[in-house]
Each structure stands twice: as structure tokens, then as C-alpha cells.
Amino acid sequence: MLDGVRLQRGSTVVFDGLSLQLHEHRIGLIGDNGAGKSSLFRLLCALDRPQEGRIQAPAGPQAVGMMFQNPDDQIIFPTVEEELALSLQHLSLTRTQAQQHVREVLQARGLAHWAPRAIASLSQGQRQHVCWLALVLAPHRVLLLDEPFASLDLPGQALLKSEIDKAPQQVLVSTHVLAHVRHFERVIWLDQGRVRADGAGQEVCAAYEADVASRST
């Protein structure tokens, strides 16, 4: 929940009095470059604090997890196995148990050969997939995905879309690819830090598309 939030980043006022309730299971976030999508996510996972207003996120140290636009902003460890094991800390497993768990998760997805691989040897899209797996292994209740489809090939996009659809967590997705959020129960269109439209995915995506079309004529 955001109540009267003002956020300034550098000399730019990104939000000035933004209020939102965010309860739906699936929420899409769309809008032009610079509209404030990433800034909203940064506020929700407490990476930034507003100069004014209130933010009420789900309680708990790992309640909210974020997948960054650039996987290199998120990945810490040199290998896939170590990176994913980090997400299992809450289970208090031994190192061997955590390794075993990670290998099972990878194997279930046909990715067993990824376990010992160096992150540096993975493509950008593969790194993004590692970030997704790290997110779902952790005990987050809310997942914030900032342009998660950006580096993925078409099969990768289809896989992530089906994983998002199945995830039990609340998921917020920011994207420029409207097909990935059009079916969501709620989509918010941000325009220069303000809510331009907010409602069912079909309607809000259609309104945004119509606006973009009218601007290019």
C-alpha cells in the first residue's frame, strides 16, 4: 500500500502524492520509459525510501523479493549452485543438503547440467532464468519482476510466463510486452509518475496501445 508518496531521484520528482492499494494476485505495470515502474518496485522492496508519504509492504525480512532488469545487479555468487543455495538459507540446511536440494530443483526443470556452471559463462537470458529460480526458492510472498522478459528468447518467455502463471506468490510484473500482462486481473498504466489507467489487463493494455498509436500519427 502506498499513501501520498513523494519520491525524488536526483533532481527528478518521480512521484508526487502517489497512492495505491496492491492486493490482487497478479498485477501488471506498463508505461513509457521513465514512467516510474522501476522506481515503484524499488520503493516496494525498500531499496528506496520516499521523501513523503507511507509505504506498507508485507511484514517479514524476506517477504518481498525483486528480480532486477539486469541479472548482474542481483547475482552474487560465481556458480549457479551457490547462487541458488543462497535462497535456501531460511531452511537451515547443511551445505550438502542445500546442494542436493538445488540439484533436484534444476533436475526437475531439465537443467541439472547448470549446477556447477559459472554464472559468467551463462547468456543474459540464462542468467535471468537463474534469477527467477532464486526468487521462487526463497520464502518471498510477493515477487516484483522488473522487465523479466527483456533478455529471453521466445521459448524462454513462454516458460517464464507459464511459471509466473503457476506461482503461488503475489506477482507484480513490469513490462513493455503487453501480451505478458494482458490476461492479468489488474494492470496499472503509469504515465510520468501518475496512474493514467488502472483496471482489468485487457482494458488498460488496449487504452495504452490506443494512446501510443495516436501519438505516432
Ligand SMILES: Nc1ncnc2c1ncn2[C@@H]1O[C@H](COP(=O)(O)OP(=O)(O)OP(=O)(O)O)[C@@H](O)[C@H]1O
Ligand atoms: N538513479 C537515478 N537517479 C536519478 N533519476 C533517476 C534514476 N533512476 C531513474 N531516474 C529517473 O526517474 C524517473 C523514473 O525512472 P524509472 O526507471 O522508474 O522508469 P521506468 O518506468 O522503469 O522506465 P523504463 O521503462 O525505461 O525501465 C525517470 O525520469 C528517470 O530519469
